[in-house]
Each structure stands twice: as structure tokens, then as C-alpha cells.
Amino acid sequence: MNKILRFLLLHFCAATVTSTPLLAGGSAADYDRALSLPKRTENTVFRARFDVHWLPGNQRLWYRVQTGPETWEYVAVDAETGKIQRAPDLDGLDLPKQTVTTSANGSLKPRPSRKSNTPTTFRFVNHMAEPVDVSWIDTEGKNKLYGHIKPTGEFAQHTFVGHTWLLSDSMGGTIAVLEATDEPMEIVIDGKGTMRDIREREKRPAVRSTSPDGQWEVRIENHNVALHHIADEAVTMLTRDGTEENAYHGRAQWAPDSQSFVISRAGKITTREVTLVQSSPPDRLQPKVLTYPYAKPGDPLPNPQPLLVRLADRSVTPIDNALFPTPFTDRLEVDGRWAPRSDEFFFDYNQRGHQLYRIIGVKAATGTTRAVVEEKSATFIDYTKKTWRQWLDKTGELLWMSERDGWCRLYLYDVATGTQKALVTPGQGVVRNVEKVDEEKREVWYLASGLRANEDPYHQHLCRVNFDGTGFAQLTQGDGNHEVTFSPDGRYFVDRWSRADLAPTTELRRSDSGAQVCELEHAEVQALLGAGWTWPERFTAKGRDGQTDIYGVIIKPSNFDPARKYPVLEEVYAGPHGAFAPKTFGRLLRQHMLAELGFIVVQADGMGTNFRGKAFHDVAWKNLKDAGFPDRIAWIRSAAATRPWMDLDHVGIYGGSAGGQSAMRALIDHADFYKAAFADCGCHDNRMDKIWWNEQWLGWPLDDSYVRNSNVVDAAKVQGALMLCVGELDHNVDPSSTMQVVNALEKADKDFELLVMTNTNHGAAETPYGVRRRMDFFVRHLLDVKPRHP
Structure with missing residues (x-):
């Protein structure tokens, strides 16, 4: 025209x-223009995201950062002085050779993913003492980082049959290369360079757990509890009333002194199953019928009954459940921990309906119970996000997260008396995540939002405070959302911050004061903007009440x-x-x-x-x-x-x-x-x-x-x-x-x-x-x- x-x-x-x-x-x-946008803007943001590797001694670090579509730069930093060294390859940096060697499984060869439309899932459980990186290897053999699993953490990933996933350690060494199958897999990363499918546990004839002193083993046999003396193989049946309908379950949770343990018993319930029909399976003409367990609101749940077993008299004592009558749990066993002195066992009670939450203490000598901490709400308790805790065994204290005064804060408790000793986090800022606790210095580092009157209240900043609530300091400053990663010894942290309308900046800072050591990188987005991408606009306006600010993007x-x-x-x-x-x-x-x-x-x-x-x-x-x-x-x-x-x-x-x-x-x-x-x-x-x-x-x-x-x-x-x-x-x-x-x-x-x-x-x-x-x-x-x- x-x-x-x-x-x-x-x-x-x-x-x-x-x-x-x-x-x-x-x-x-x-x-x-719309459909081509993903391809046009792919690989157009540089110096934005990278993993930092700390050298022994925690004074130096190095990383690899992408600088262009096909170019990378290797960087070494002296954390004490802030001196930065850059090179086109790793050999150009003055690094100890052992920092670039791979783990025991480094010989495993990554391979490209196969194209597939059949969905499946992985669930990884990290039993290692260091973080694990999870990367997808695409159909061209390129690695794309999907996430990090913290030590003792878990990570679930949706994928497709034939897709290949790479697990690597913090130094870039290969732990394992996995190919997704049509059956969802749960994988344990056990720190030995080998992988175990969690489902293998179900094939064992009996659940066993060994006492800390190595003398005893508890087994669940024919729905009952058997105590085995390991040295002479003598067996004592502690219970005989277990049946398929009301069985003893799971692993015994031993006291540190090996003189008592807690075991669970639960009645059998009917678990709902959802049925799906796969109309067009790729491997055959006829449809497939798929079923999987799926509990829905109102469905029956297990009600595990904890029992205290004392070796001195071989007594098996049901623990009175007056303080925990209707637990919200899908587990057949009670998860808990023992006090270091073996005098008390602790476990969580989230009452079904999510309006009452307790930490229950059980006295080893008597089996009596008490509420160490109790939370009540007329609405709901956000148990998935706001019931963090850390036990301070040396001092008999507990750091506990709560919204009891309307804001998510940290509190310090005396475990023995169940009394609050201090409000740890001041102000109306919302505690979002606890990053590090130093029991010796009695300090805690945490991410909080809502700290500044003139800043988006969702922006997270790193803060530090003493256990008694004094000495509060905000350690990050940039007007944006902050992600932090600490050095292994905790003396430094890497701060990556950005906004929806601001490219990331990555800085190295000191943990004691928040002082900046140096700026590591500032993201380059010229290629992204050149590909036809536009910056979002942040906008704030009042909500329904005419007073509360609502935040969003245009x-x-x-x-x-x-x-x-x-x-x-x-x-x-x-x-x-x-x-x-x-x-x-x-x-x-x-x-x-x-x-x-x-x-x-x-x-x-x-x-x-x-x-x-x-x-x-x-x-x-x-x-x-x-x-x-x-x-x-x-x-x-x-x-x-x-x-x-x-x-x-x-x-x-x-x-x-x-x-x-x-x-x-x-x-x-x-x-x-x-x-x-x-x-x-x-x-x-x-x-x-x-x-x-x-x-x-x-x-x-x-x-x-x-x-x-x-x-x-x-x-x-x-x-x-x-x-x-x-x-x-x-x-x-x-x-x-x-x-x-x-x-x-x-x-x-x-x-x-x-x-x-x-x-x-x-x-x-x-x-x-x-x-x-x-x-x-x-x-x-x-x-x-x-x-x-x-």
C-alpha cells in the first residue's frame, strides 16, 4: 500500500x-515481531549472572562471565584489596591448579538432550556439604543453568523424557549426567560421586536405624518394632500388636546417648488417586490410563502416634497427644530432634486448619509433653514460609520466626522454660529469609523487605542484628532487589541486585559492615535493547482503601x-x-x-x-x-x-x-x-x-x-x-x-x-x-x- x-x-x-x-x-x-522475540533476545544480556568460586583461605575468588554472544572472560579477585585480574581463559589467571580439577565423576560425558514432548519430573535431594548446580543440556549440547541446591536442600524440576541434566559442584566439576525417563525420579546426591534412586529404599525388607553408639539397631518387621543387638545378633521384639491396619512405621529417632528413641505408629488410611488418560502416547496407538496419589481438601491424613522407647526397661510408652490431636501431615512417622543432653525430644505440630502451630517437647524420663513455642492465628499461619527456626544447642536457645505482631520477625527463646527472651529483628521490615547465624558472636544475617519509606517494599536487603535486638545494620544499599551469597567463612558476600527496570550490578562486600570491596560486574544490555526489547515501567498507586500503595509494572x-x-x-x-x-x-x-x-x-x-x-x-x-x-x-x-x-x-x-x-x-x-x-x-x-x-x-x-x-x-x-x-x-x-x-x-x-x-x-x-x-x-x-x- x-x-x-x-x-x-x-x-x-x-x-x-x-x-x-x-x-x-x-x-x-x-x-x-512477537513470535520471534525469544530468539531475537536470546543471548543478548552479558556480565549479568555468574557463579563465584572461593579459593582455599577465603581471601581470593574467581569466576567466568559471559561478555558477548560467543565470548567469555575469566576473573580473579583479591577480597582483601579489591584488586581484579581479568583474562580470556583460565590459564591467564594466577590460580592454584587444583581449583580447576573436576570431582570423582568428572569423566562422565555430558550429552545433548533428545527432543521429546513427554513430560516427567526430577526431584534432587542434596546430601553433600556444598551446593550443587543443576543445568539442562539442550539439544545442541549447550548448558543452561536452572538452579542451585543448597547443602541438605532439595530441588524439583519439570522436564521431558530424553532430556539430559548435569549436576556439578561449586568448582564446575561434574557430579553426574542424568537422562530423564518416563517415570518421575527422586535422586539423592550423596557426596560420594554416586547417585541413588530414593525408590530403592522401598525395596528393602525392613526399615533399620542404628544407635549413635553403634550397639543397637531398630528394625520394623511385620509391622512391629524389633531391637537387634549388633554384636551378638540377639533380637528383642519390643511390640507385638502392630498390624497392617495399625502399624509401626519409619526410622527410630535415637537420643544421642543411645538410651532411648522415638518411633511412630499410624493407622492405615485410604489415599485418593487421580486418574488421567493419555490420549495420544508417542509409543503406541491405544491410550494410556495413568494414576497417581493426590490428596484433596478434606481427605483423611495419617495421624502418627509417637512412642517413647527406653532401653533401660524396654518400655514402649505412647506419648499423650493432647497437645497435638490433629496434625496436618502426609508422613506416617514423626519427624523431630533430640536435645544434646538426651533429656528431651522435640517435634513440630501444625494443627490441621493451619491456625495453631507448636513445637512440642517430650521429656525422656517421663514422656510428658509441653509446648516450647506456640503460635495461634484467627486466620492462618503461613507455615511454609514463616516457621523457620534454628536451635542454639550451646546456650539452650532457639531462634524462631513469627508473625504474631503482624510482621514477620525473629524471636529468641529459652528452650528450657519456653519463654521469649528477645525480639531480635526491629522495625516493621518483613523478614524474608535467614542467610547466616553466628552463634559465637550472637549475630544473625537475614534478608528483609519494607525497610525504606521511599523504596519498593518488596525489595530485599541484607541486614545484620545481634540476638538481643541491638546493633541492627542494613548491609546492602542499592535501590533494588538484592540476592546475596556468602564466602565459605562468612567474612564476605557477593551482592547481585537489580530491578525490573534496572540491569543487574554485582558487588563484593564485607559481612561485618556491608562496606563495598569492589564492583565485580555491571550487566550489559545494549544487545537486548537493540533486538527490540523495551524497559518495563514501574508504577505505584493506591489500592481499594485509598491508602495502601500497590506496586506493579507496565x-x-x-x-x-x-x-x-x-x-x-x-x-x-x-x-x-x-x-x-x-x-x-x-x-x-x-x-x-x-x-x-x-x-x-x-x-x-x-x-x-x-x-x-x-x-x-x-x-x-x-x-x-x-x-x-x-x-x-x-x-x-x-x-x-x-x-x-x-x-x-x-x-x-x-x-x-x-x-x-x-x-x-x-x-x-x-x-x-x-x-x-x-x-x-x-x-x-x-x-x-x-x-x-x-x-x-x-x-x-x-x-x-x-x-x-x-x-x-x-x-x-x-x-x-x-x-x-x-x-x-x-x-x-x-x-x-x-x-x-x-x-x-x-x-x-x-x-x-x-x-x-x-x-x-x-x-x-x-x-x-x-x-x-x-x-x-x-x-x-x-x-x-x-x-x-x-
Whole structure:
């Protein structure tokens, strides 16, 4: 089309259709730009992320950092002086030779992944005393770092059959190369250069545990407890009443003095199984039926009964459960620890319903119980995020995390008396994670947010404080979100900080004062910007109450024209377990790809999400359908008030999992604002979803809140354009949750679209086909044009 004709057509349309703003986007060029964005922006950010390796003595470190598409630089740093040495290869650095040798399994050859669409999972358990890196080896043989497993930590990874994963130590040495199979695997990294499948434990004829002095072994045989004397092989049956219906379970937990132990007994329960049908398995014509255990809200759970066994008289004493009548646990055994003096056994009690949490102490001499620490809440206790503790055995104290005064803080307890000795962390900052504890100096280092009045309250900073609450210091300074990694001796830390609108800076700092030793790297993003990527805009506005600040980001297309009108797309995930608007630098490909089609994409955290204090969080209690909508709608309206190019007559929303539930809810409760919703793998009825997540926020026993929050129950109220997406092999959220919505919509004679993806697990919309179908849906319903994808 020549320029004159294009000019006339545009002005003719603008003059004759004055009631409808001229909307941008949806063209074939927009699709090309959107779909090519991941490839165009791949490998365009340099000097941004790298792993630091400390040399013996903890005074020097080295790392390798990418400086260009095919170039790397090796860097050595003297932590005392801040002197930096750079070289094109490792040989150019003055390093001891042993720092570059591999581990015992270094001869294992990495191999490229095989292409596959069959999903599976790995779960790694690190039993080593050092961190382990987990990397995916792509189909071209290139390594892509996916995560770090802390010592004694765990890491779960979704993958596909035939994909290859590399485990390496902190020096880059290969620990193992693993190929994913069609059966989910749980792998122990045992520190010996060998791998064991945890499932092998189930093949053992008896569960055994040896006393610390090596004289005794406890075995579970025929559902009963047997005590074996190792030297003379004498066997004493301590119990004879165990049956398959009410059996003794698990490993004995021995006291340090080997004079007593705790064992568990639990009645048999029926475990729910979810059944899936794989319609199109790649290895055969006929469908496969798959089942897996999956407890849902209200389902029966084990109620393990701990028993105290004393060797002196061979007594087996059930421990009175008055202080722990209804535990929320999926384990058959009681997990706990003994006091160093062997006089008391401790274990956690999270009461089902998540409103009462205790650390229970059991006296070894008498079997009597007490509550060492107790937390109560009229709403919920965030037991997955805010029940950290560290036992200080030398002084008989306990560091404990609690939200009892409305803010997540650390407290110091006297274990013997169960009394609070000190509030450790001052101010209204939210403790996010404890990084290091020094028992000798009685200091704790932790990440906290909400520390500065003029800074985003989600930004995490490293702080240090004494056990008695004195000597508080904030050790990081940059206006951004901080990630820290300590040197092995704790004297230094590497601080990597960034924002959604600021590239990462990496610094070396001293742990005692936070003083900067040197700047290690500042990320280079010129190539990313040159590829057509644009910076997100951070925006803050008041929420539903007119007082509370709500924080989020606004993303514009790369060919943004302020003279045009752009429909608005909101990405939603409002799970109360976290906060989700981006706070660190990243490509944010999903959001940017949608923006390239001609949308303004926004994302913010409303009330009911985490890390802003208990009152902010409690909005979610028995009220998941709220999802922060009143706050986010107010935030979007405030943004549009000064941005006339945001068209609030054309607003859409999309999300997955809990976000899928919220996306559909937008068309039930807020159809006056949202016109179209794409809901992927939603947990549309919380009675259909996993037990731990849903009972955490809606409580137990089940009440009418489960009904009031159900998209299935309210499906007839849907107004606007709705597309549902689900993977037939979803192991995270039962796919029937989506299909029950379909059933309800059909009964209500509602129009909607449905995409069921074969051979696909959770997150179906993030597959290439799902991404394109989501694009098409919003182009059709918000841009009012026929999709013109390639």
C-alpha cells in the first residue's frame, strides 16, 4: 500500500468511526515481531549472572562471565584489596591448579538432550556439604543453568523424557549426567560421586536405624518394632500388636546417648488417586490410563502416634497427644530432634486448619509433653514460609520466626522454660529469609523487605542484628532487589541486585559492615535493547482503601505510539503463598510477546498476596476469589488516568493455575471491567485441588467458603469472552477441575472456547502452541481483528 493511499484510509477511518478509538496491533508484522522475540533476545544480556568460586583461605575468588554472544572472560579477585585480574581463559589467571580439577565423576560425558514432548519430573535431594548446580543440556549440547541446591536442600524440576541434566559442584566439576525417563525420579546426591534412586529404599525388607553408639539397631518387621543387638545378633521384639491396619512405621529417632528413641505408629488410611488418560502416547496407538496419589481438601491424613522407647526397661510408652490431636501431615512417622543432653525430644505440630502451630517437647524420663513455642492465628499461619527456626544447642536457645505482631520477625527463646527472651529483628521490615547465624558472636544475617519509606517494599536487603535486638545494620544499599551469597567463612558476600527496570550490578562486600570491596560486574544490555526489547515501567498507586500503595509494572510494545489507543492485558497470579509482580531484571518474554501484538501489558500485586504484613495477607483468608481485584483495578485506572493511550474499554486478563482461577473469576465478579479472559489449568474449585495449598487459605474442616470461591458454582455468572486451556496430563491441578467448569458452562448455555492439549502437563498455555492460541484469542476479542499469525 503506497503512503498516500495508507494516509487517506487511516484518516477516512478516523473520521467516520469516531465512536471507536483507533486500536493498534494484530497485524502479521506484529505476530512476526512477537513470535520471534525469544530468539531475537536470546543471548543478548552479558556480565549479568555468574557463579563465584572461593579459593582455599577465603581471601581470593574467581569466576567466568559471559561478555558477548560467543565470548567469555575469566576473573580473579583479591577480597582483601579489591584488586581484579581479568583474562580470556583460565590459564591467564594466577590460580592454584587444583581449583580447576573436576570431582570423582568428572569423566562422565555430558550429552545433548533428545527432543521429546513427554513430560516427567526430577526431584534432587542434596546430601553433600556444598551446593550443587543443576543445568539442562539442550539439544545442541549447550548448558543452561536452572538452579542451585543448597547443602541438605532439595530441588524439583519439570522436564521431558530424553532430556539430559548435569549436576556439578561449586568448582564446575561434574557430579553426574542424568537422562530423564518416563517415570518421575527422586535422586539423592550423596557426596560420594554416586547417585541413588530414593525408590530403592522401598525395596528393602525392613526399615533399620542404628544407635549413635553403634550397639543397637531398630528394625520394623511385620509391622512391629524389633531391637537387634549388633554384636551378638540377639533380637528383642519390643511390640507385638502392630498390624497392617495399625502399624509401626519409619526410622527410630535415637537420643544421642543411645538410651532411648522415638518411633511412630499410624493407622492405615485410604489415599485418593487421580486418574488421567493419555490420549495420544508417542509409543503406541491405544491410550494410556495413568494414576497417581493426590490428596484433596478434606481427605483423611495419617495421624502418627509417637512412642517413647527406653532401653533401660524396654518400655514402649505412647506419648499423650493432647497437645497435638490433629496434625496436618502426609508422613506416617514423626519427624523431630533430640536435645544434646538426651533429656528431651522435640517435634513440630501444625494443627490441621493451619491456625495453631507448636513445637512440642517430650521429656525422656517421663514422656510428658509441653509446648516450647506456640503460635495461634484467627486466620492462618503461613507455615511454609514463616516457621523457620534454628536451635542454639550451646546456650539452650532457639531462634524462631513469627508473625504474631503482624510482621514477620525473629524471636529468641529459652528452650528450657519456653519463654521469649528477645525480639531480635526491629522495625516493621518483613523478614524474608535467614542467610547466616553466628552463634559465637550472637549475630544473625537475614534478608528483609519494607525497610525504606521511599523504596519498593518488596525489595530485599541484607541486614545484620545481634540476638538481643541491638546493633541492627542494613548491609546492602542499592535501590533494588538484592540476592546475596556468602564466602565459605562468612567474612564476605557477593551482592547481585537489580530491578525490573534496572540491569543487574554485582558487588563484593564485607559481612561485618556491608562496606563495598569492589564492583565485580555491571550487566550489559545494549544487545537486548537493540533486538527490540523495551524497559518495563514501574508504577505505584493506591489500592481499594485509598491508602495502601500497590506496586506493579507496565509494558509497552516496541513500536509504541502515544497517539494511539492500546487495549490492556493484565497478567494475574494472586496465590497467597507469594508476590509475583517482577522485582528483578528479566526478559519477561511472555508479557513482552503479548505487548508486541499491540497491547499494554500490566502486572501488580493486590491485597491477599504475601510479604506486606499480616493484615495485607489476611484478605485472602477464605476469600481466594477476591484475588486483589479491587486493588489492581484501582491501580490500572490510576495508571490510565495519566496515560491516555491505555484503552480501558478493552481490558483482558490471563493467568495459569491459581491465576487461571482468577482469570475466569474476573468475568464472574468484574465483567464491567474485563472483557476477555484466558484461563490456563485453573484450580477452579478448591475442593478439586491439592490439599496443602487449599486448606492453608480456606481452612479445615471444609465449610461454605469452598463453595463461595468456586468458579464451577458461579459459572452461570460469566460475562464476556472466555477461553479455557488445560493439559490432559496435568499432575499439579486435576484437569477435571477445568472440565467441571466446562460442564457448568454447558448447563448454563454459555459460549466459551476450550483448548485441551494432549501429552501436556501443568502450564499448557506456555507451550509454543498454547502461546500462539492465547495470542489469537486476545487479538480476536480485544483488537477486533482476525488473527494473522504465520
